[in-house]
Amino acid sequence: xxxxxxxxxxVILSEAASLELGCNYSYGGTVNLFWYVQYPGQHLxxxxxxxxxxxxxxxxxxxxxxxxKSKFSFNLRKPSVxxxxxxxxxxxxxxxxxxxxxxxxxxxxxxxx
Amino acid sequence: xxxxxxxPRYKIIEKRQSVAFWCNPISGHATLYWYQQILGQGPKLLxxxxxxxxxxxxxxxxDRFSAERLKGVDSTLKIQPAKLEDSAVYLCASSxxxxxxxxxxxxxxxxxx
Numbered sequence: 017x018x019x020x021x022x023x024x025x026x027v028i029l030s031e032a033a034s035l036e037l038g039c040n041y042s043y044g045g046t047v048n049l050f051w052y053v054q055y056p057g058q059h060l061x062x063x064x065x066x067x068x069x070x071x072x073x074x075x076x077x078x079x080x081x082x083x084x085k086s087k088f089s090f091n092l093r094k095p096s097v098x099x100x101x102x103x104x105x106x107x108x109x110x111x112x113x114x115x116x117x118x119x120x121x122x123x124x125x126x127x128x129x
Numbered sequence: 130x131x132x133x134x135x136x137p138r139y140k141i142i143e144k145r146q147s148v149a150f151w152c153n154p155i156s157g158h159a160t161l162y163w164y165q166q167i168l169g170q171g172p173k174l175l176x177x178x179x180x181x182x183x184x185x186x187x188x189x190x191x192d193r194f195s196a197e198r199l200k201g202v203d204s205t206l207k208i209q210p211a212k213l214e215d216s217a218v219y220l221c222a223s224s225x226x227x228x229x230x231x232x233x234x235x236x237x238x239x240x241x242x
Contacts (some may be wrong), residue, residue, distance in 0.1 A: 020171075052231075059132075060172070060220070060233040106171050115160060116185055117231060119171035 018043040020109050020120035028126045029097055037092040037123050039107030046112040049090040051081055052119075055103045063105070066090065077101070099129045131155065133234035135221050141240045147209035150237045154202070154223030160184075161198055162231065163206050164220040172220055178204065211241045 023038035041047065051063040064075025071083040081092045090107060107120040134153040142148050154161050159180050164172035175194065176186040180201035189196065193212070198204040208215055218238050222231040 022171075050230075059235050060222075060231075062230045065230065114185075115179070116174060116177060117162070118174065119164075121169070121171045 018047075018109055018111055018116070018118045020107050020118055022105075022107050022120040022123050024123045025121065026124045026126070028128065030128045031099055032096050035092070035094040035097045035101070035125070037105055037107075037125070039090045039092065039120060040088050041090065041107075041109040042088065043109065043111050048110040048112055049081075049083060050108040050110070050117070051075065051079070051090075051092050052106045052108060053103050054106070060106070063092070097125075097127050099127045101125060102127045133221055133223055133232050135219075135234035135237050137237055138235060139238050139240075141242065142211055143242050144213055145210040147207065148211055148239060149208075150206045150219050150221075150239075152204045152206070152221030152234060154204070154221070155232055157225065158223035158232070159201070159226050160224045161204050162220075162222040162224075163196055163204070164222065166218045166220055166236070168217070175206070208239075211239075213241050215239060216241045 019042045021040050049066040052060045053063045054060045064073050066073045066083045074080045079094050083090050104122045104124045106122045108117050110117045136151050161178045163175045165175050166172045175189045176196045177184040178198040181198050196206045218236040220236045221234045224231050
């Protein structure tokens with residue numbers, strides 16, 4: 017069965033700091049990978065996704081993620097965070113053979129102004 | 130484009146009572162998901178529909194939870210009888226087909242006393 021683990025449950029950074037949120041998945045076959053974000057008071061929305069091709073994918077608001085197949089990882093990065101990035105971030109995986117999408121437990125990111 | 134609509138937004142009930150949540154997906158989206166998100170955890174898939182057929186309900190506690198998607202559009206999730214541990218946010222999501230981008234509703238927050 018697929019599973020997703022996010023290493024950091026709560027991250028606090030100052031504005032302009034660099035961000036990297038870890039995500040590892042367990043599934044031996046072909047996967048599609050996602051990062052979703054939930055801003056305070058809003059619904060979950062897609063930040064970026066990887067289906068195939070270039071393992072470095074760029075999403076909205078300056079976020080990017082790198083798929084490293086050998087490490088079963090899909091870490092989220094941003095070179096310089098802003099106060100408005102305060103949110104909860106969820107990594108998700110889908111085995112390409114089916115439509116089920118499994119989410120990690122989430123990382124709550126708090127940016128200090 | 131209208132988003133995924135859910136109601137009610139909030140519901141407080143006592144244990145052993147019943148509750149129903151309603152979801153209207155984005156027009157034309159064939160796949161509909163119900164997730165349960167307990168505080169501090171990631172969304173957990175309860176049931177997935179493709180049009181009006183169930184694709185996966187392996188994580189649905191069928192002794193108390195039921196869901197239907199009549200005519201392949203709206204969906205209802207019911208809990209009867211509710212337990213304290215059912216306190217959570219129930220998220221509905223839809224996608225055009227399969228495991229592409231999920232569009233989430235605002236969620237229905239259930240508190241069981």
